[in-house]
Amino acid sequence: MTLSRNEEKILRSIVVASENNPKKPEFPPDNPKFPATPTYKIEVPGFYNVWLKDEGLNPTGTHKDRMAWEMVVTYRDFLLAKQRGKINGPLPQLSLITSGSAAIAIQTMLKKYRLPNLKALVDVDIDHLMLKAMQKLGCEIYETDLGKKPFGWREILALTRNPEGFDITSNEALDPTTRFYDWMSYEIINGSPDYCFIPFGTGNLFENVLNINKKEVSSNNHDPRFRGNVKILRNCNFLGATSNNPRTKADKLYSPHLPFVHYDGQWMRLYRYAGFCGHDSNVYLLKENYLDKAMSIAEAQGVNCEPSGIAGLALMLQLKNKLPKNKKMLIVNTGKTKLPS
DSSP, rough: OOHHHHHHHHHOOOOOSSHHHHHHHHOOTSSSOOOSSEEEOOOOOTTTTEEEGGGGHHHHHHHHHHHHHHHHHHHHHHHHHHHTSSOOSSSOOOEEEEHHHHHHHHHHHHHHHHOOOOEEEEETTTTHHHHHHHHTTOOEEEEEEETSSOOHHHHHHHHHHHHHHEETTTTTGTTTTTTTHHHHHHHTTTTSSSSSEOOOOEEEEHHHHHHHHHHHHHHHSSSSTTOHHHHHHHEEEEEEEOOOTTTSTTTTTTSSSTOOOOOOHHHHHHHHHSSSOOOOOOOEETTHHHHHHHHHHHHTTTTOOOTTTHHHHHHHHTTGGGGGGSSSHHHHOOBBBOOOO
């Protein structure tokens, strides 16, 4: 089946320069560069070598822009399949459980490439401003009580009235733990930190970074994007920051149900035992009072963030008395969504 003229235009507009050539990066699509966002030194009382990976400078303000680009690339795959006669009919819509940031990033990207609108499943208590921003961008909104139980992909598609579409909350075929943030993961580990602090919400980013690190420290056949120090990275401690408090200020990190996360105690223990990371690598629960301290330090240095995005710094402050003060610390700031004006 041939593509329509409009579909041909869309296909031509989606340019993937390369899968892993650092000289031909694919993100951000308007101005591809590697690294796509900067890493720079920040001042943190009591520490001497702290760096910030700043995803707050992405187009909509968070690391979710990277996942959004991968959704556009997925539509490119659909269009190529349609061009080859493998599928027919209109392009499918995507469904997603979201608290807002991912939906805004994805819908912004879909709209830019004139692709079908995102179907967003949100909690009945979602932030009003976030909801309005999603609607303004063109998201199709469906509300439910997300705290009631975990939802499988069939239920998500049913609740978003999308029987012919795909749920991207859970879809393993999209390789969320190796593909969504692979370029970002290389940008992180290329700094060869001794400690790396990462917000842990869905778990996709944390898992992506650990999987890329595992690949590079256990192989002599390095990816072209890799510039890290294997000896340091074998001992790098990757610390995920999360919360089990329903009223936490880091609201993007709390979910009553995370049915699609691969991470568990055994997964992490095996990575430590096999020497893919340092012995303190794990996911840690945040104490709420450290979030305020982290926000004050970050905002004083002009960092675009929210409590969820700067949770890694909060965790570092929380563990301050247990951490060596002169080791290289890398804080991953996942940013703060810039609401459309």
